[in-house]
Amino acid sequence: MGENFRVGGVSGFKTSGVGTFGEGEGGAGAVRLFRVEAGHSAGYVLEQASVLIDCVHKLTLQAGIEQDGTSAWAAHYLAGMAKALVEDLAFGLPAKQ
Numbered sequence: 001m002g003e004n005f006r007v008g009g010v011s012g013f014k015t016s017g018v019g020t021f022g023e024g025e026g027g028a029g030a031v032r033l034f035r036v037e038a039g040h041s042a043g044y045v046l047e048q049a050s051v052l053i054d055c056v057h058k059l060t061l062q063a064g065i066e067q068d069g070t071s072a073w074a075a076h077y078l079a080g081m082a083k084a085l086v087e088d089l090a091f092g093l094p095a096k097q
Contacts, residue, residue, distance in 0.1 A: 013042040019088025021080035034081075036088040045089050052082035 017038030024030030036045075059075035062068055 013089060013092055015040045015045055015088045016092045017088065018091050019084035021084040036084050042089055045085050049082045049085040052078050056082065
């Protein structure tokens with residue numbers, strides 16, 4: 001992707017630092033273990049989310065074929081990371097009226 005990756009209408013937007021992933025000690029309602037760092041460009045964030053989703057795709061295929069629980073859990077955590085990146089970026093986008 002790199003320089004040829006185009007983000008269209010989100011260029012100039014940056015991460016806000018609100019996206020989180022990873023359950024804390026108290027379970028789903030607890031403070032999350034990880035947070036997206038604020039200040040990264042939309043293009044970079046979307047590129048990294050795409051890379052993570054590609055890994056998830058490959059891991060879930062492997063997990064399904066080989067009945068591999070380890071790959072399934074790895075895919076689960078990578079999907080959470082990609083989701084946090086996209087949600088963080090979306091948080092800063094202006095709402096359509």
